[in-house]
Amino acid sequence: MTFRVEERQGLTEAAWEIGANVSAPAADDVDANARFPEETRAALAQAKILSALIPAELGGGGASLSDVSGAIRALAFHCASSALMLAMHSNEVGQLVQFGDTPGLRALAGEVAEKQLLIANANSEVGLGGDATRSNCAVEEIEGVPSLNKHALACSYGQHADLLSATARRRPDAEPNDQLVALMRRESLVIEEAGEWNTMGLRGTCSAPLRFSAKIDPALVYPVDFAYMGEHGMMARWLIMLSSVWVGLAEAAVDQAHRHVRKAARRSVGTLPPSATRLAELQSKLLQSRGALAVALDAYARAAAEDHLDDTALLVTVRGLKVATSKLLVDIASEAMSIVGIMGFQRGSGSLERIVRDAHGSVLMVSNDRYLQANAVALTVLKRI
Amino acid sequence: MTMEQSRETIREVVAAQGNLRTDIAHLGDDADLFDAGMSSHASVSVMMGLEDAFDIEFPDEMLKRDVFKSVNAMADAITSLMATVP
Numbered sequence A: 001m002t003f004r005v006e007e008r009q010g011l012t013e014a015a016w017e018i019g020a021n022v023s024a025p026a027a028d029d030v031d032a033n034a035r036f037p038e039e040t041r042a043a044l045a046q047a048k049i050l051s052a053l054i055p056a057e058l059g060g061g062g063a064s065l066s067d068v069s070g071a072i073r074a075l076a077f078h079c080a081s082s083a084l085m086l087a088m089h090s091n092e093v094g095q096l097v098q099f100g101d102t103p104g105l106r107a108l109a110g111e112v113a114e115k116q117l118l119i120a121n122a123n124s125e126v127g128l129g130g131d132a133t134r135s136n137c138a139v140e141e142i143e144g145v146p147s148l149n150k151h152a153l154a155c156s157y158g159q160h161a162d163l164l165s166a167t168a169r170r171r172p173d174a175e176p177n178d179q180l181v182a183l184m185r186r187e188s189l190v191i192e193e194a195g196e197w198n199t200m201g202l203r204g205t206c207s208a209p210l211r212f213s214a215k216i217d218p219a220l221v222y223p224v225d226f227a228y229m230g231e232h233g234m235m236a237r238w239l240i241m242l243s244s245v246w247v248g249l250a251e252a253a254v255d256q257a258h259r260h261v262r263k264a265a266r267r268s269v270g271t272l273p274p275s276a277t278r279l280a281e282l283q284s285k286l287l288q289s290r291g292a293l294a295v296a297l298d299a300y301a302r303a304a305a306e307d308h309l310d311d312t313a314l315l316v317t318v319r320g321l322k323v324a325t326s327k328l329l330v331d332i333a334s335e336a337m338s339i340v341g342i343m344g345f346q347r348g349s350g351s352l353e354r355i356v357r358d359a360h361g362s363v364l365m366v367s368n369d370r371y372l373q374a375n376a377v378a379l380t381v382l383k384r385i
Numbered sequence B: 001m002t003m004e005q006s007r008e009t010i011r012e013v014v015a016a017q018g019n020l021r022t023d024i025a026h027l028g029d030d031a032d033l034f035d036a037g038m039s040s041h042a043s044v045s046v047m048m049g050l051e052d053a054f055d056i057e058f059p060d061e062m063l064k065r066d067v068f069k070s071v072n073a074m075a076d077a078i079t080s081l082m083a084t085v086p
């Protein structure tokens, strides 16, 4: 039920090895203590997977989005928090590669590849919920130096990253949606944890609210604004990578159920265990999830090849993908639990409880209702679905 | 309809639907409307308003930020659409 061996090539295979040998053994501890999966980060850095999306001429792996999606999915099979780290970081890297067309940001991309730097994101802001299209905070001149103070709503592995990327209004008198994106180096930041991260799932992402202040280096500010990047490829990549986590986690749930059914079938050769039909049903749901991801990857590849990453239709597809894969995941995880029964409900080995808890995070990271509403609006003018 | 009339109609639609924080009368034909506070959401209302006002349909390829970023960009798109309509 898992990736077939022949499908696990290149980056996917490398991430699978890390997932199986490094992330999986640590996953329960990461979850129990809501701690950052440091060992996975080190292994990803060693395998140079943190720079997979950076072009070879800048020292990176020159991988495609499809390659990285495979790696994220393989990691999610073993530890969803680790996979989210790779997805969020790769989103920042993808943005740097596509839009960082300035000497300062080009040099930074090279540095990310060389030193395998990890990038976190602090876009969402206290008071604005999941609405990343507006900022309250603004870049202000303090004693002649552009500076930023922000109260971030949730910032995954913010305390563990080498760089932080954040949106802010361009100037104190700028409109809420006139947002720049600045990268800040760890050394230039003063970070204060402004709350706890004690959640039901995805605990290893360590996404506590943070207050931070930093001097802004103009060389590390993107030349285009946040909304522009979002609508020209960034959002599409992000939702594909995020959904890759949900597909990989669903694969892990189905794998547990599959193992259970095989065991039951061996015990009653000649009579099909009742759970086998449930498993067949689960397989068809997993197919929907995998299929949606494949369709979106294909749409992205075509749009990228034709230089149409700003197509509204692509955005509608990836938002639909995120909604579909997250809802299917919650469904698949709880149905897998009913197949496995008490063994899945118990904690410890063979358990599904971490997967079930993590699965519920998919629906609100970011709220499906927001994406559905955005698609509802777009569909009023789009001519083809 | 002259180019000038088209721009006037576009301005009326943007004033009604664009949700700008600045009066459109104070903005030039090349001013970036997104910078002036128009959200993606509002830009979709502008698209619908223009389809209605000009009795046209924007093909999916045209539904992108750059096409709606200024009065002139919209005027160019509308002109090119009207030119292809027999």
Ligand SMILES: Cc1cc2nc3c(=O)[nH]c(=O)nc-3n(C[C@H](O)[C@H](O)[C@H](O)COP(=O)(O)OP(=O)(O)OC[C@H]3O[C@@H](n4cnc5c(N)ncnc54)[C@H](O)[C@@H]3O)c2cc1C
Residues within 6 Å of the ligand: A088, A120, A121, A122, A123, A124, A125, A128, A129, A130, A131, A153, A154, A155, A156, A157, A202, A205, A207, A361, A364, A365, A366, A367, A368, A369, A370, A373
């Ligand atoms: C594990 C995890 C990691 C995260 N990591 C980061 C990170 O690294 N960086 C970062 O910036 N953020 C991060 N976030 C925050 C995330 O991006 C969202 O901002 C946050 O989860 C939204 O919080 P919310 O549910 O309170 O807000 P909202 O999205 O505002 O939702 C609240 C409620 O309002 C409803 N709602 C709101 N708006 C609409 C609408 N337009 N249409 C319909 N219904 C609506 C929703 O359905 C929901 O019921 C993380 C979140 C999680 C769970």
